[in-house]
Amino acid sequence: MRKKTPREPRESALASGWTVDPDRASTPPSPADSEGTAEAPELDPADNSPEDDSPAVGENRFSNAGLVLLGVFGALYLLYAWVWLSWAQALSEQNAVEVAASGSLSGGLQQLVFWLAPLAPILWFVAAFAMNFDRGIRRLVLWIVLGAIVLVPLPVFVGGGN
């Protein structure tokens, strides 16, 4: 993570809503900055809508504290994903037997959905980023925290995950 620049960021005159950080706007974003920003290149839009044709500038609007927070929650989300993956593996055989009753096509699609579960935290993180990265850090953090509550692996606390 880079140091804070002494100059205040200013509103961009070209694209309203964006702020241009004088020192950082010229440098290309390094994907290893933090967990959160590492996701951003995936959001590169195929269509060129004006609001986000340059996600790299958007990242620079986040304060260092915001980036640290995103990194911490990113790590928590990865931990969630790992826990979910372990449970999906544990239940995969039982699930395979259950879905086999509904035919090969439907069963295969149900298997696909079943294996989406471990990806849920990662997808939530990326989706929250895509939804809110141009709407301010507060909304993004709100959604990230909400996801951390919704996706919490409850059976860990209840002791059912055996």
Place this chain on the structure above:
Amino acid sequence: MVGRISAWVVGVLITGLYIVTIVAAFGNLLMFPQMAAAGGFEVSAPGWWRLGLGVALPVIVYVVALVLARKRKATTRLLVLLAGLALVSAVQLEVNLLLPQSGFLV
């Protein structure tokens, strides 16, 4: 144009996965009580909750995802839809762990 078509294709595919999930849950809702009755059991209250949730949750999440991501660009909408499907899957997995099928019966 190509991007728009591919976005629709992906959207239809994800919607299809939602439908598969809903249909499978609906099948469970219909079949499980019959199987339980055939075995001389009744479905417990948590069992009914779980069977109903399996049908209701994908519908609710699908609608909420569509509403939340409306007026966004196509990739964002698809991403939110997919995240919703993964959320449904995770909740089902969670319920499976918390409430084993034997807990369905009285």
